[in-house]
Amino acid sequence: MIGAMAALAAREIRLGWTAGGGAALPAAFYAGAAAFLPFAVGPDPQLLRQIGPGYLCLALALAALVSLERLFQSDLEDGTMDQIALSPLPLTASVLAKLSGQYVAVAGPILLATPLLGLLLQVPPARLLGLCAILAVAAAAFFAIGSIGAALGAGVRRGGLLVALLALPLYAPSLIFAAGAADLYVREGALLSQPFLLLCALALFGAALGPPAAAAGLRLHLE
Amino acid sequence: MFSFFANPQRFMALSGALLPWLTGLAVALFAVGLPWALIFAPPDYQQGDSARIMFVHVPSAWLASLVYVIMAVASVVSLVWRHALADVAAKAAAPLGAVFTAGALITGSLWGEPTWGTWWVWDARLTSVLVLFFLYLGYMALWAAIEDEQKAARAAAILCLVGAINIPIINRSVEWWNTLHQPASIFRAGGPSMHESLLYPLLVNALAFSVAFAALHLAAMRVEILKRRAASLEARLG
Numbered sequence A: 001m002i003g004a005m006a007a008l009a010a011r012e013i014r015l016g017w018t019a020g021g022g023a024a025l026p027a028a029f030y031a032g033a034a035a036f037l038p039f040a041v042g043p044d045p046q047l048l049r050q051i052g053p054g055y056l057c058l059a060l061a062l063a064a065l066v067s068l069e070r071l072f073q074s075d076l077e078d079g080t081m082d083q084i085a086l087s088p089l090p091l092t093a094s095v096l097a098k099l100s101g102q103y104v105a106v107a108g109p110i111l112l113a114t115p116l117l118g119l120l121l122q123v124p125p126a127r128l129l130g131l132c133a134i135l136a137v138a139a140a141a142f143f144a145i146g147s148i149g150a151a152l153g154a155g156v157r158r159g160g161l162l163v164a165l166l167a168l169p170l171y172a173p174s175l176i177f178a179a180g181a182a183d184l185y186v187r188e189g190a191l192l193s194q195p196f197l198l199l200c201a202l203a204l205f206g207a208a209l210g211p212p213a214a215a216a217g218l219r220l221h222l223e
Numbered sequence B: 001m002f003s004f005f006a007n008p009q010r011f012m013a014l015s016g017a018l019l020p021w022l023t024g025l026a027v028a029l030f031a032v033g034l035p036w037a038l039i040f041a042p043p044d045y046q047q048g049d050s051a052r053i054m055f056v057h058v059p060s061a062w063l064a065s066l067v068y069v070i071m072a073v074a075s076v077v078s079l080v081w082r083h084a085l086a087d088v089a090a091k092a093a094a095p096l097g098a099v100f101t102a103g104a105l106i107t108g109s110l111w112g113e114p115t116w117g118t119w120w121v122w123d124a125r126l127t128s129v130l131v132l133f134f135l136y137l138g139y140m141a142l143w144a145a146i147e148d149e150q151k152a153a154r155a156a157a158i159l160c161l162v163g164a165i166n167i168p169i170i171n172r173s174v175e176w177w178n179t180l181h182q183p184a185s186i187f188r189a190g191g192p193s194m195h196e197s198l199l200y201p202l203l204v205n206a207l208a209f210s211v212a213f214a215a216l217h218l219a220a221m222r223v224e225i226l227k228r229r230a231a232s233l234e235a236r237l238g
Helices: A002-017 A025-035 A037-041 A045-071 A073-077 A080-086 A091-120 A125-152 A160-188 A194-222 B008-040 B049-081 B086-116 B124-145 B149-181 B196-237
Strands: none
Touching: A002 A091, A025 A037, A025 A045, A025 A091, A037 A045, A045 A073, A045 A091, A045 A125, A045 A160, A073 A080, A073 A194, A080 A091, A080 A194, A091 A125, A091 A194, A125 A160, A125 A194, A125 B149, A160 A194, A160 B124, A160 B149, A194 B149, B008 B049, B008 B196, B049 B086, B049 B124, B049 B149, B049 B196, B086 B124, B086 B149, B086 B196, B124 B149
């Protein structure tokens, strides 16, 4: 079972990174959103330092939202999802495997870009790595919780915005704790703070709730 | 009892008989409650007449959450027992819940301007109600987006339950966030507990809102059932 899940996850990564896979697009979106912040609020370093970490969390949430549509949509359209559902692997496990693959393929580049963008937004260099750790956990929470919306909206034509609308309210707690943790860490250097631990709890909660709910949603579109 | 009411025919007969009575009761309650609240109840000793918006605001806010609970219960029944009427009930409740939520937000905003001096504060309660409004919007959008009625019903039920599980987490997280960013200075500390002269009209209005919701919900369910019947007739006739 682990082998099958690993194969599914690896397939997801390979598909994302071959030509036309588009796994780098959310990272480009994220980088653009972060780099354009000073155009909107002004280049004042003091202000950027103050709002930068929280804004990166918001940009991450939005980048996760726009990447959700591709999670199940194309596999449903070309029939791969039917094959996955027919395999002896439980659908919940398949969803978890696909989700992990997507996480590596899509969130990986985002996290790689984060130190650079953090520098642009005046995050002290010594705090960049810890900020990446917080964003990595936040991305896990966003992907896991968002997978439910992605599954429910997958069978819908032009479902991208629908998926975003479904997942958005569910993102509120993760965004609050991610921004709280990032802000606290960048200002005071406390990584294992209360909001960070709560964010970890939300990521675990999402990993437990997301795959079975997403599998139930996918089954509707497979019938 | 479930299977007894699962028959749409029986439901139509029963609800048809019940609806005029419920409507009449709602009108009567409003006829008592609104003048009592808006004219005869004494003005608030601090806020004057502006506090009267409470008699509309508080019942709306109560119903905004109550309707979501009703939707969640209907969604469980629809998912577990494939009850024919449960998804009709959930679908018909959503727009009403969204309107009550919007009403609570708008009246709260109108009330906030004269008393707090601002149309909007990122207070924990306001924020959770705003998120609830987005949950309603997503729920209705999902119903509208999926053409197959059966599929839409089950997808919406899953979404509704996921939302119901998340609502307590959202409320808690928003509370945490708010207490971190700003002290609760806006609400008068230990504000005056409500006097009977204000409490009774409030309760009458809350009852009026609830009965009005029940009547509107029944009517919306009947419309939905008739719509489905018409659609299936149309399909049969080609």
